[in-house]
Amino acid sequence: MQHFYDGQIRRFVTQFVRVMSNFSYKDSAGTLRKIPTSYGNLTRQVAHIIRDNSENKVISAPRISCYITGLDYARDRVQNPTHVSKVHLRERDFDEATGEYLDSQGPGYTVERIMPVPFNLQMKCDVWSTNTDQKLQIMEQMLVLFNPSLEIQSTANYIDWTSLSLIELASVNFSTRTIPQGVDTEIDIGELTFTMPIWITPPAKVKQLGVIEKIVMSVFDESGSISDGIIDSVNPMATVNVTPGNFGLLVLNNTARLLSPGEGVSEPTAGNFDRTGEPVSWFKLLDQYPGKFRAGLSTIRLSKADGSEIVATASVNPTDDTQIVLSFDSDTVPQNTILSDSTTSRGTVDAIIDPTTFNPETATLTAGTRYLLLTDPNPNTFAWQDELVGAANDIITWNGTAWEITFDSSANEERADSSVAQDPVYITNTYTGIQYRFTNDQGAWLKSYEGEYVKGQWRLVL
Amino acid sequence: MPRLSLYRPEKSADYRFIDKNIYESFQVGGTDIFVHKYEGPVDPGVDASTPSQPYGTNDIPETKIQDLLFLENRDRKYSDDVYTIRGIYNVQDLDFDLSQFGMFLQNDTIFITFHMNSSVENLGRKLMSGDVLELPHLKDDYALNDYQVSLKRFYVIEDVSRPSEGFSQTWYPHLLRAKCKPILDSQEFKEIFDKDSGEGTGSTIRDVLSTYEKEMQINEAVLNQANEDITGDPNQPVISGYDTKQYFVVPTDADGNVLTQDGSATDVTVDSAKIDASAVIKTPNANFYVGYLTGDGAPLNGAPYSFGSQFPQAASEGEYFLRTDYFPNRLFRYNRSRWVKIEDGVRVEPMTSDNARSQLGTFVNNTNKNTINGKEVEERQALSQALKPKADN
Numbered sequence: 001m002q003h004f005y006d007g008q009i010r011r012f013v014t015q016f017v018r019v020m021s022n023f024s025y026k027d028s029a030g031t032l033r034k035i036p037t038s039y040g041n042l043t044r045q046v047a048h049i050i051r052d053n054s055e056n057k058v059i060s061a062p063r064i065s066c067y068i069t070g071l072d073y074a075r076d077r078v079q080n081p082t083h084v085s086k087v088h089l090r091e092r093d094f095d096e097a098t099g100e101y102l103d104s105q106g107p108g109y110t111v112e113r114i115m116p117v118p119f120n121l122q123m124k125c126d127v128w129s130t131n132t133d134q135k136l137q138i139m140e141q142m143l144v145l146f147n148p149s150l151e152i153q154s155t156a157n158y159i160d161w162t163s164l165s166l167i168e169l170a171s172v173n174f175s176t177r178t179i180p181q182g183v184d185t186e187i188d189i190g191e192l193t194f195t196m197p198i199w200i201t202p203p204a205k206v207k208q209l210g211v212i213e214k215i216v217m218s219v220f221d222e223s224g225s226i227s228d229g230i231i232d233s234v235n236p237m238a239t240v241n242v243t244p245g246n247f248g249l250l251v252l253n254n255t256a257r258l259l260s261p262g263e264g265v266s267e268p269t270a271g272n273f274d275r276t277g278e279p280v281s282w283f284k285l286l287d288q289y290p291g292k293f294r295a296g297l298s299t300i301r302l303s304k305a306d307g308s309e310i311v312a313t314a315s316v317n318p319t320d321d322t323q324i325v326l327s328f329d330s331d332t333v334p335q336n337t338i339l340s341d342s343t344t345s346r347g348t349v350d351a352i353i354d355p356t357t358f359n360p361e362t363a364t365l366t367a368g369t370r371y372l373l374l375t376d377p378n379p380n381t382f383a384w385q386d387e388l389v390g391a392a393n394d395i396i397t398w399n400g401t402a403w404e405i406t407f408d409s410s411a412n413e414e415r416a417d418s419s420v421a422q423d424p425v426y427i428t429n430t431y432t433g434i435q436y437r438f439t440n441d442q443g444a445w446l447k448s449y450e451g452e453y454v455k456g457q458w459r460l461v462l
Numbered sequence: 463m464p465r466l467s468l469y470r471p472e473k474s475a476d477y478r479f480i481d482k483n484i485y486e487s488f489q490v491g492g493t494d495i496f497v498h499k500y501e502g503p504v505d506p507g508v509d510a511s512t513p514s515q516p517y518g519t520n521d522i523p524e525t526k527i528q529d530l531l532f533l534e535n536r537d538r539k540y541s542d543d544v545y546t547i548r549g550i551y552n553v554q555d556l557d558f559d560l561s562q563f564g565m566f567l568q569n570d571t572i573f574i575t576f577h578m579n580s581s582v583e584n585l586g587r588k589l590m591s592g593d594v595l596e597l598p599h600l601k602d603d604y605a606l607n608d609y610q611v612s613l614k615r616f617y618v619i620e621d622v623s624r625p626s627e628g629f630s631q632t633w634y635p636h637l638l639r640a641k642c643k644p645i646l647d648s649q650e651f652k653e654i655f656d657k658d659s660g661e662g663t664g665s666t667i668r669d670v671l672s673t674y675e676k677e678m679q680i681n682e683a684v685l686n687q688a689n690e691d692i693t694g695d696p697n698q699p700v701i702s703g704y705d706t707k708q709y710f711v712v713p714t715d716a717d718g719n720v721l722t723q724d725g726s727a728t729d730v731t732v733d734s735a736k737i738d739a740s741a742v743i744k745t746p747n748a749n750f751y752v753g754y755l756t757g758d759g760a761p762l763n764g765a766p767y768s769f770g771s772q773f774p775q776a777a778s779e780g781e782y783f784l785r786t787d788y789f790p791n792r793l794f795r796y797n798r799s800r801w802v803k804i805e806d807g808v809r810v811e812p813m814t815s816d817n818a819r820s821q822l823g824t825f826v827n828n829t830n831k832n833t834i835n836g837k838e839v840e841e842r843q844a845l846s847q848a849l850k851p852k853a854d855n
Contacts, residue, residue: 011691018688018700021681028504028528028537028651036677038684044560050676054605055556055570056613058655060647060674089751090710092763103763105710130648132532144822145813151702152812156692158704158751184571185620185643456615 004203009071011154012121012165012198013039017066019145019152019167020125024063025137037136040065040126057315062129062138070122074197077118087159088209095291104289108209116162116201122170127190135175135190142192143169152196162199169194245285249453250275251298251350256300256314256324258282265452273452279322284458286316290462302449303457304334305424314460333435334448337425341397341406343368349395351431358440360398367400372429372436372445393444395427409438468631480630481579484637488577492548495574498584498598498654499545504537524590538592540653547581549574549595549640572617574627576638589640593619594654609670609746610661616654616671617642638805647672699817701753703809711762713746745780747795749805759784759807767793773801790819 021037042050051057091106127142129135146169155163173191215375250261252273259265263277286293295315302310310333336347349370353360355377360369376392390396395407407425425438426448435448468476502523511517514531528535532759574595582588602614607613628637647655647668655668666742668674686696693700746762761767767782768774769791774783777796782804785792790808794801810819818827830841 014684014688014691015700017684019679019812021685027652028506028510033649034678036681038677038680042560044558049606050673050680051612052605052607054601054602054613055558056602056605056615056671057673058616058645058647058671060672060677062648063677090712091708092710094708101708101764103765104710106838130646130650131534131536133529133534133536136647144826150813153692153702156701156703156705158706158709158753163704164754209532239499283583376797 006201006203008154008200009068009121009161009198012152012196013066013068013123015152016123016156016167016194016196018210020064020066020142021152023064023138023141025134035062035064036060037064037066040067040124062134064128064138065126067124067126068121069124069193070120072122074118074120077197079115080119081115081117083115085115085161087113088293089159090209093290102290110207110209111159112205112207113159113161114202114204114331116199116301119198119200121196121198123167123194123196125192125194127192129188129190132188135188139174139190143172146194159204162201165196165198168195169193241438244288246455247280247285247398248455249302249458250449251326252300253450253451254312254326254328255317256312256326257322258285259452261455267451281321282324283317283321289462294462296327299461301459301461302453303459304449308332310334334424334426334437336428336435337423339395339406339425339427341399341404343397343399343404344370346370347426348428348430352429355390367398369398370406371396372427393438409443469633473634474632476630477630477634480632481577481636485577485580488548488550488580492550493597493599494546495549495576496598497545497547497585497589498594498596499541499543500524500590500592500594501539501541502526503535504539524587524592535592536649538650538653540594540651545584545594547576547584549576551575570644571853572642574617574640574642575628576640578624578628578636578638579640587612589619589622591619591621593640594645594651595619595640595642607670609659609665610663611659611670613671614667616645616651618645618651647674683785688744699811699815701809702812702820703758703845704753705758706749706751706756707760707764709751711746711748711750713744745782745795747780747797747802747804752805755808757790757792757793757805757807758809759805761795762804 008137008447017037017039022034023037024032024034026032051059078412088110090108093102093104093106094100095102108356114125127135127138129138146167149166149168151164151166153163154160154165157163162377169192171193173193176189176191177186246261248261248263250257250264250265250273251257257275258280259275260280263275265276266274268274292298293316296313298314299311300314302312304310310328313326314326317323317325338345338347349372352374354373354374356375362370373390373392373396377390389403390405391408391410394405396403397406398404426435427438427445428435434450436445437448438445470476502520503526506512506515506517506528508517512827515529518526520526523539525773526535527533528537551572554570554572556570576777578588595617597615597617601612602615603612603723605613619642623639623641624635625637625639628635628639630636643652645654655666655672657667659665659667659670661670689698689700690696693705745765749756749762761782761784765782767784769784769786771785771787773794775786777783779798781796783794783796783801784807785794790806790810792806793804795804796802810816811823813820813823813826815823816827818824825842828842832839832841
């Protein structure tokens with residue numbers, strides 16, 4: 001058995017001595033004198049030390065001494081000995097530097113307490129006085145405290161359910177002297193006997209705050225069969241996201257801005273976003289976690305449709321605290337989709353063009369050059385009339401002699417059918433460095449990860 | 463020729479001859495004994511005197527009894543002069559008795575014999591119970607302390623009688639026998655212990671000779687431990703109840719959802735002293751950690767608050783305010799329409815503390831004074847003395 005000792009009875013005795021302390025008596029000159037109180041069962045060596053190892057030292061009187069006279073198992077207070085009580089607590093954050101608690105949430109704990117063992121602790125308090133008036137002064141101060149009892153605590157710990165007890169005055173022996181006195185004057189001691197119902201407990205278990213990881217529920221339907229969608233479902237039935245402040249996020253040009261709850265964002269022209277609210281300082285959010293945000297180490301994580309996340313380290317723009325500068329982890333950014341044709345296989349385009357206004361001048365064009373078409377070619381406005389290929393959202397490649405359609409958005413029947421889930425196609429425009437994504441449900445090229453993230457779709461890891 | 467008889471109705475020359483020889487034997491073979499002469503009890507004065515503890519002077523003050531009910535003299539006066547007389551006694555071995563109150567008592571009763579006539583001549587009266595004797599030959603030079611003086615040895619006379627061996631052939635007594643016990647640092651001998659120790663530092667005999675100071679230090683250490691067990695700080699007095707200030711309360715609404723600051727709120731400004739305008743999570747509207755004696759009147763999660771005897775005119779939602787005119791103090795939280803009670807500050811210093819604010823404590827530790835009908839009246843009064851009728855004659 002491993003050793004454990006928490007000084008539980010010692011703490012009760014300490015508090016008992018405290019209760020019996022601070023009494024005083026007044027002499028005829030009106031001088032108050034405090035009465036020393038100590039534990040009664042001292043060793044001979046300590047007694048000699050107190051009197052400076054000299055028989056000439058004079059002991060003081062009056063004095064009060066307390067000591068244990070009994071410790072009995074309290075069978076009348078026995079309860080289920082196997083009962084385990086769990087307490088769930090969240091601590092406030094603690095600033096080690098200042099030694100103060102903060103107003104933010106710290107770690108959470110679950111404390112398991114097993115049923116403590118009941119005992120009755122008997123204590124005696126001896127009051128030694130040198131005259132009757134002195135004794136009555138002391139007694140009058142003491143005896144009014146125990147009506148019917150006096151509560152004491154061994155600790156102020158909220159989760160220590162054994163800390164509370166009470167002191168019951170069981171009996172009073174006013175004097176140990178025999179009356180009348182004989183040839184010798186005996187020491188006059190008033191004896192007060194007390195009982196304290198206490199609990200002694202084994203150690204507790206302190207664990208990380210428990211969260212609901214498993215829900216036990218009926219999996220059968222009315223017919224006794226296992227209900228569909230309960231144990232064969234791949235996706236969780238529900239997800240709960242909590243966002244402090246219900247902030248949204250606008251990611252643009254490697255920066256992130258907070259969007260106030262209910263604030264709208266529009267993109268009147270490509271790459272230009274208009275917001276309906278005022279810029280929000282990031283410190284409004286970060287100040288809720290003082291000292292936690294570390295520039296260049298803390299990360300912002302953006303949720304993707306497939307459940308994975310794009311990760312970027314974050315640092316607040318020193319000249320504009322409404323912006324956080326993002327440095328994306330390239331390993332978390334989606335991989336470009338390799339598109340092949342007769343001249344090359346790669347996941348990039350050289351430019352995005354409007355065929356009605358742009359003429360690529362094929363006479364000087366290098367073979368393998370790729371463009372993404374913004375609109376359908378219009379013969380009337382097509383800038384290069386003799387090479388009419390492709391449609392809006394198609395990717396075309398110059399093979400040295402003619403244009404080839406590398407990605408045909410309209411010809412892809414599966415992609416046209418939005419009911420069929422398809423992996424998105426990612427390409428990067430090497431001219432701007434911006435990545436785009438094509439999904440069949442949207443049927444158009446959109447920026448891969450830049451844009452608006454509503455609450456629940458992004459998180460800040462401090 | 464008269465009949466031969468050593469006894470005479472009067473003390474004859476034989477008596478005086480023998481008495482001188484006895485006196486001489488005390489001078490040759492006795493030891494000096496310093497006598498601190500008892501001079502009667504302290505007079506209570508006219509105002510404090512009662513029938514059982516009367517005021518008045520006696521022709522022989524030593525014969526006065528201070529308390530006629532309990533028949534004891536608690537507050538004794540001793541002469542400033544110290545009388546030196548010779549005494550003889552048998553030095554005996556001491557047994558230390560660790561008695562039931564936890565301190566050594568010495569089985570140290572000694573019987574000292576004095577020459578009657580010379581002691582009476584010296585003192586002006588016969589030795590009596592209550593006189594304190596100092597035995598200089600028993601000074602302890604090697605006590606374990608750093609005082610500059612040796613520790614003196616004091617005894618108090620319990621009984622005085624004429625010993626049988628003190629009667630001479632003339633049938634007249636020549637000796638006094640005093641039964642002596644070690645003195646205590648008690649109320650009775652306060653004047654003895656208040657005297658200067660001779661150390662030259664202004665210390666008293668109590669300072670160097672009594673265990674009182676060390677016992678109080680031990681008591682103080684235990685009290686500090688009691689403080690630390692409860693508050694974690696030996697200098698922070700014990701307060702009742704349980705400490706929950708280190709716990710975080712997640713503010714929730716009636717549905718259990720986390721309460722956050724409404725972004726459209728317009729009554730929270732950056733110059734508000736009560737609520738940080740950058741705070742997003744609202745202040746909790748109830749304490750999760752409740753139980754017996756958990757209310758301390760402090761706002762939850764360490765939120766800022768103000769206090770006073772009346773609510774502020776303008777308040778923001780979530781603002782805490784402690785009403786100090788309530789007993790116990792009551793903490794409120796403003797919810798836009800009214801101040802809602804959060805908790806009472808029921809954690810107070812317990813009864814035996816000097817600053818006890820428990821119900822019973824306010825009756826005992828009470829220094830309040832009230833002005834009633836233009837007269838200052840102490841609030842704390844003994845029940846037997848409160849509003850007693852005054853003499854109207």
